[in-house]
Amino acid sequence: MDPFEVRMQFLALLRRLNASQQSIQKVVGFAVKYFPPCGEDLWDCIVEECQKGSINSRINILYFLDSLCEACLLVKSRSNSLSADSSGKTTPGLYVDYLAKDLARIVDSVVPEGRQGLPNLISTKQILENWRSKRVVEPQKIDEIIGSLSERNDAFEAQQQQAQNAHSTSLSRNEVFKRIEEDRERHKRLRERRWVQPISHNISSHLSSTLASFLPLVDAPEGQEELPIDIEFENEWEATSDWNEDDDEAVAEESELCFPAEGEGPMDLS
Secondary structure, three states: OOHHHHHHHHHHHHHOOOOOHHHHHHHHHHHHHOHHHHHHHHHHHHHHHHHHOOHHHHHHHHHHHHHHHHHHHHHHHHHHHHHOOOOOOOOOOOHHHHHHHHHHHHHHHHOOOOHHHHHHHHHHHHHHHHHHHOOOOOHHHHHHHHHHHHHHHHHHHHHHHHOOOOOOOOOOHHHHHHHHHHHHHHHHHHHHHHOOOOOOOOHHHHOOOOOHHHOOOOOOOOOOOOOHHHHHHHHHHHHOOOOOHHHHHHHHHHHHHHOOOOOOOOOOOO
């Protein structure tokens, strides 16, 4: 197909996109297949549909981008493993590079200001947090965008308190029921993937498994990807709260169980 036919067919697929994995994977396969000749043009189509589509279609596109990034990273890892022995060159991140560049623009389209963007707010934050934990996009950039979404939501709630009777557009009854069904499908998929820890996309790293005790204690040199165990540690460290009174009480209880006072029986290990 010539570039014009590729663009028209891709736009048709995007406009028929829904929350099912079959629909998403069909568009992902098409986008990856035609990236070499038409990647930049296809990305322009994605950004355009994010700006023009309905509020439901925009969140579908964001979930499509989640699957597209995963596919691109796998393609990149395979290409790099094959080219490492021959030329030593690395393959760019395909659509992931475009996403990192236009992420703020896409999020603004998926979650527009005002009441219209509220249905997509929570799902968008979940996708962004997933990309942050798996290092699809730089965590600092994700934090900035999530912060701006929270500020926008706070500002909207303040406006709502001042104007309770303001007129606003809402979804039709059919759109509401469709959205409920699609949200159920999307959240099921997100729950399935949430427990998966970040893994290295470098295939060569899976050929020989290394114990954590033998991994280097220093940061990787510039240009090398972060170790999966480092990513997992950082995610756990960020989710751990500071030491507080509850921790003191828990330690005291554990100490009493392990070292009972005189006259008390031994700890029950059954």
